[in-house]
Amino acid sequence: MEQPITPIMQARNITKVYPGTTALKNVDFDVLPGRVNVLIGENGAGKSTLMKILAGIEKPTKGEIFLEGKQLTLHNTREASDLGVSIIHQELNMFPDMKVSDNMFAGNEVSRLGVVVDRKEQAKNAREVLTRLQQDIDPGQMMRNLRVGQQQVVEIAKTMLQKELKVLIMDEPTSSLSKAEVEVLFKLIEDLKSQGIAIIYISHRLEEIIRIGDVVTVLRDGERVASANVPDIDVHWIIEKMVGHTTLSVEKPPYLGERQELLKAENYCLPRLGGGYTVDHVSFTLHKGEVLGIYGLMGAGRTELVESLMGLHPESSGQMVLDGEVIDKPMVCDQIARGMVLVPEDRQKDGLVQTMSIAENMMLTSIPHFTRNGLINKQASKRAVDDAMRDMQVKAADVRHLITSLSGGNQQKVVIGKCVMAKPKVFIMDEPSRGIDVGAKTDIFRLMRGFAAEGMGVIFVGSELKELISVCDRILVMSNGLLTADFSGDEITEDALVKASAAALKTGKTA
Numbered sequence: 001m002e003q004p005i006t007p008i009m010q011a012r013n014i015t016k017v018y019p020g021t022t023a024l025k026n027v028d029f030d031v032l033p034g035r036v037n038v039l040i041g042e043n044g045a046g047k048s049t050l051m052k053i054l055a056g057i058e059k060p061t062k063g064e065i066f067l068e069g070k071q072l073t074l075h076n077t078r079e080a081s082d083l084g085v086s087i088i089h090q091e092l093n094m095f096p097d098m099k100v101s102d103n104m105f106a107g108n109e110v111s112r113l114g115v116v117v118d119r120k121e122q123a124k125n126a127r128e129v130l131t132r133l134q135q136d137i138d139p140g141q142m143m144r145n146l147r148v149g150q151q152q153v154v155e156i157a158k159t160m161l162q163k164e165l166k167v168l169i170m171d172e173p174t175s176s177l178s179k180a181e182v183e184v185l186f187k188l189i190e191d192l193k194s195q196g197i198a199i200i201y202i203s204h205r206l207e208e209i210i211r212i213g214d215v216v217t218v219l220r221d222g223e224r225v226a227s228a229n230v231p232d233i234d235v236h237w238i239i240e241k242m243v244g245h246t247t248l249s250v251e252k253p254p255y256l257g258e259r260q261e262l263l264k265a266e267n268y269c270l271p272r273l274g275g276g277y278t279v280d281h282v283s284f285t286l287h288k289g290e291v292l293g294i295y296g297l298m299g300a301g302r303t304e305l306v307e308s309l310m311g312l313h314p315e316s317s318g319q320m321v322l323d324g325e326v327i328d329k330p331m332v333c334d335q336i337a338r339g340m341v342l343v344p345e346d347r348q349k350d351g352l353v354q355t356m357s358i359a360e361n362m363m364l365t366s367i368p369h370f371t372r373n374g375l376i377n378k379q380a381s382k383r384a385v386d387d388a389m390r391d392m393q394v395k396a397a398d399v400r401h402l403i404t405s406l407s408g409g410n411q412q413k414v415v416i417g418k419c420v421m422a423k424p425k426v427f428i429m430d431e432p433s434r435g436i437d438v439g440a441k442t443d444i445f446r447l448m449r450g451f452a453a454e455g456m457g458v459i460f461v462g463s464e465l466k467e468l469i470s471v472c473d474r475i476l477v478m479s480n481g482l483l484t485a486d487f488s489g490d491e492i493t494e495d496a497l498v499k500a501s502a503a504a505l506k507t508g509k510t511a
């Protein structure tokens, strides 16, 4: 039998009370060195809160933390990281207008003679780490120019600069990574494990947990409800412990063929800087009552296509007919007024106003519905917000609280709820299941089907084949800016989708 491993870090009896919410109730958590310690639970279960306490960002209301047997009282992240405990946040917190290398050293600058920041040395060290991570990221680039996935990698690289890393906390590190980037991360994790570093890993991607996890702890409503060795469990066990049941299916009606046209896009193009196209002469039709998937690898142009339709890229071109109206140059405000809404891919950046309350964020897109003569009908808007909160099952103590007081997944639900409140005709969702727990995902898919049943059109941009297949009537595939397939009904198979997603890559087409 394997010898029991002595935990490197322990949380004992942790309770955390926020105004109106008890986020954690007497939680015990052991962190094993050289292991991937997985923490799972529904949106709002308390995962990030527990991690913030271990990393010195939040103080527990009650309870103790031990590192290598010694009790700690942490006052800030600096103290924790000096002791070897680092965290990669769920919501990336970077300085977009600073260089990659300066971001990596923010708060930990290399100085010359203790006064001047040695940027050259920083850039050199940054380049070394990024190369070690096999990342082709220029340390001199501005952070804002990187893709979300690359920014994530920079956050990881930042923790690698630390001298004596003992515990590395990763709060949903893969939620915005491409498949290839996930593989790089997993290799990195194996590497850190073999050095005896403890990894704490939070994810809503259950297959991922089974693949790289060693031990798992489940939180539910702030309480620890189960723990196990990963080889002893499966995805069903996880769902059962997290949600309390395992009936998570979406009802999809049989495919009835193409119906009334709702949106027709012809020859949509988005030129790429330096030549070629990010979206390359794409034409397609969305019908009323249809859930239309758009599948493709990261960088295939899916997001740019839907953004162009929304009017977010002035340099895009093409013809569009939306519910009978010919639109030459879409502008985002007009598109919303016409009934087209987009749940954006980067919801933190594009979907929420951090300084506003939950209710205000929820109303953002639909204020015109509640305004007469410049005055907001408070009663009607409050009722609509309450309805949306209930429909989306947002876990919140009070809608007047700041949006930032919600857990990551619940913030995402508000972005989706905000679009639902606008009562759209064409509802576009870009990677809607990202960061959302397994139960809430099913709720969102049911919502899509519900919209379709009412005669709206839904566009679902996604990367998870199984998810797309389970909800969509038709699936378009993009590869390298081109539309490479349009499958419906029985034509939709994993195999066919995968082949089509690589089609324009194999032919060596360089868009």
Ligand SMILES: Nc1ncnc2c1ncn2[C@@H]1O[C@H](COP(=O)(O)OP(=O)(O)OP(=O)(O)O)[C@@H](O)[C@H]1O
Binding pocket: 018, 019, 021, 022, 023, 041, 042, 043, 044, 045, 046, 047, 048, 049, 050, 090, 395, 396, 397, 404, 405, 406, 407, 408, 409, 410, 435, 437
């Ligand atoms: N600063 C805060 N002020 C008030 N309440 C908070 C604050 N931070 C977290 N909470 C509440 O604590 C609870 C736990 O949130 P936490 O972020 O730990 O959830 P989580 O398990 O990480 O969820 P997710 O999967 O959505 O990221 C939630 O109800 C949340 O609203």
Ligand SMILES: [Mg+2]
Binding pocket: 047, 048, 049, 090, 171, 407, 408, 409
């Ligand atoms: Mg969280």
